[in-house]
Amino acid sequence: MSPRTQKSDFTPLTYTTSDRLVTDFTSRGIVILSPEDLGIPAEVHKRVYNFEKKAKKEKKRVTTGIIPDVLEVLNAPGLVSACDQLAGKNWAIVPFTHNAVFTSGPRDQHWHKDDNGPYNSRKQRHHQAVQLEMLYYPQDVTAEMGPTATIPYSQYWTFNHEENHDNFAGADHLDFAYFFDMQSEHVSGPQSKYDIEDIVNQRTAHDIRMRDAVTNTQWPLVLPFEAGPLRAGSVIIYSHNTFHRGNHRRDDWRTWEDNPRFMWRFWLYRTTDPSPNGSTTVVPMNDLGIDPITRVNLSGAPDDATEVWRYHHHWIKTGQAPPPRPESKSASQKEKEREAKALFEQLHAKYDEAEPVRIGAAYKLASIGDPALATKFLGRALHTDRENVRRAATYGLIAVGPDATDTLIEATRSPIKWIRKAGIYGLGDASHLTKDVLDAVTSCLHNDSSVYVRSVAAGTLGCLGRRAVATGKGTDLIPTCIDALLQSLSREENRPSMDKAQKRSIKFVRPTDDCDVCEGSGVDFGLDRFEPVRSAVRENALWSIVILCSHGTKILGNALEPTIETLKDIIQTDKNVIDVGFAMDALIRLVKLSPDEVPQINRKNLLNILKELPVHSWETFIRGGLSLDTVSKFNKP
Structure with a gap:
């Protein structure tokens, strides 16, 4: 043809x-x-x-x-x-x-x-x-x-x-x-x-x-x-x-x-959570008909899938879980307990083909109309020795929302790192920013022996801060979140990337005594300024700082000045180009949102910092607030 x-x-x-x-x-x-x-x-x-x-x-x-x-x-x-x-x-x-x-x-x-x-x-x-x-x-x-x-x-x-x-x-x-x-x-x-x-x-x-x-x-x-x-x-x-x-x-x-x-x-x-005041109209996800693009008949979708869809449709609109399932609203307490036991068994279905069955059971437990009952069974499942059950339980506890907070905090104290990781991650996607939550997360960020757990804790602080801004609950603790992230950056070090250190394709690298999570490939763009080094904790901490800086200077409180100084230092000295990109984005966002409140960095200083960098992630910086006119001054085709 x-x-x-x-x-x-x-x-x-x-x-x-x-x-x-x-x-x-x-x-x-x-x-x-x-x-x-x-x-x-x-x-x-x-x-x-x-x-x-x-x-x-x-x-x-x-x-x-x-x-x-x-x-x-x-x-x-x-x-x-x-x-x-x-x-x-x-x-x-x-x-x-x-x-x-x-x-x-x-x-x-x-x-x-x-x-x-x-x-x-x-x-x-x-x-x-x-x-x-x-x-x-x-x-x-x-x-x-x-x-x-x-x-x-x-x-x-x-x-x-x-x-x-x-x-x-x-x-x-x-x-x-x-x-x-x-x-x-x-x-x-x-x-x-x-x-x-x-x-x-x-x-x-x-x-x-x-x-x-x-x-x-x-x-x-x-x-x-x-x-x-x-x-x-x-x-x-x-x-x-x-x-x-x-x-x-x-x-x-x-x-x-x-x-x-x-x-x-x-x-x-995402840097901002959905507004709790968003549309609360519940779309009947079990009656979507023919998909106009794939032509799949969605009327045949099992409720294990449609219950997951229902939650996420409502969450994108409101940042919250939808109301309990209609059939649960009218059920008696005995009927709910009977269903919860059946769903708990379903959560333990075996093998990869049962993945939707397990995940569906977790979301259905979350929407049973009794958060305490749901949390009891999902909390038990979280402590199982099977990864696929723990993972489903984690998503179920997240779908329960703030009522699952105590169960997730308890998980952060487990002797098993995978359960600690699940608890820390779950807090980031489910809970309000409170002192107890912050203490649990920062304890793992500062003290956990697992790099994986520390890296998840670093990301969780950004998610908690993002939700605090959206809900108005816990905003006074955001400076403490930032301080914990800055402390982490002062301690955590970059390491040679795993593909370089192990001399193999990144697809085949394995955990080491130094690191139990894949930190990724090394990239330096052939520039002397950078080295092929990575750090999952540092990168996640900076990811969170970008999220928090996306809400302006006021929420940072007395952490503003040390944040700016840390970002400048990373931009000027860090050998990890990913770290530098995140730090530059965070700084641009602060200047864009609150130009009069960042006296240390005015527009001229920002441009000078950009000029000192040998490579730029312009797509990132444009989204952060840099103008196309500024980019044009740096790049002449």
Whole structure:
């Protein structure tokens, strides 16, 4: 098929409508914005594509710095509005991490959830809409050009990473063996062994294995879904927990050089919680009908899935759990106790195919209409020796909300680090910022022997502060949160990245005596200013500081001045480029939100600090509040 024929037959995928944005995201896990939704001229996408083609031919490293029109896309009013609804206002972009161009070609990737920390590092996976990914396509994407392959409805289900070291690095894998068996093979192109008809009709051994990997999970509703065709300027936003993969091209390989498929990817995270005063309308997630994009009949979704969707739809709107399930409201106490016991048994269902059953049981317990009863059973499950049961129980306790706080605090004192980790993480997503909660989290941050637990504690402080601002409960403790994070930064050290230290691919690194969590790949951009070093605790502490600085100077109280001095020192001396990116973002946000209250850093000083940096994460800094005009002064195409 010639490119001209493809163009004439081009029919784009159905795009997400504004009225379904939150419903589709919390159920399907993926939404797709049309070029018109963005609210910027089509010429912007043409310029991005043409400049990108030129840079590729000249073998330049492609960044937003040399193609500033991409920054205009990130500021597009329609895109910002959609992300505001899903991730809260003033959302941030993770710095220096995969926020760059990807091309499709002859190979497939295996199915995976992206590392949920920068460059292959491991963070806790939030079911709540805290971490999102955004894909931007500056050109048309035909069905033959290797559209991004996804697994809708998969974002709430995953696998053990605590004992299964195939998942030790940040990514979670589906059919990881494909990486060894087939990923290096060319499915298409001049080196392919397959007949063109088998390639075009998706009958190769690769296509079959990819489909089987999905259906073999036996999870409800899941099927492979290629996100295309798309028109130039389309944007996909999906939960950071959605399984996906890179896809091979199926068109004439002789056209690839002149007709590349580019994709930009950005990692977003929440800095503000939903308002408790948001819409409290409960959407009947068990009656959504035919999905307009995947064409899956959602009326057949099991209640183990729809109860999870119901919670997250309500949470995105209000930051709170929905009312108890209707059937629980009318149940007697004996009936509730009987159901709770049955759900507790369901929580212990075995094997990976029962993942939705376990998670569903946890959410149904949370919405049984009796928080004390739910917490009793979920708390027992939290202390089991099975990772998949503990994980489900953790999400269930989070869904219970503040009533689960005492149970989660108790977990932080467990002799078992995995239970301490679960307790600390759960407090961040469920609890109000109180002295007891803060003491439990800071105790683990300062004293826990596990790097993993300390890193989760560092991230939890940002989540607690974010919720305190939204609810007005605990804001007086935010300066203490900041102080704890600054103390942590003064103690924690960067280490040589695990891939460099262990001299192996990041996919195969393993825990060591020094560190029990994957801290990620080393990246220094070939600059003497940086070294390939990482620290999960430092990076999570700075992630939290960005969140807290996103609310201006007043909430920092007497911690403002030491915060500014610490951020400046990190920007000027830290050898970890990820640390520097977070610190710069936090500083930009403070100056942007409260320019008259940060006398140590005025606009001129901020520009001088930027000039001293040999590399810039402009997409991060633009979201932090830097102007496009400022960026243009640094980058001349």
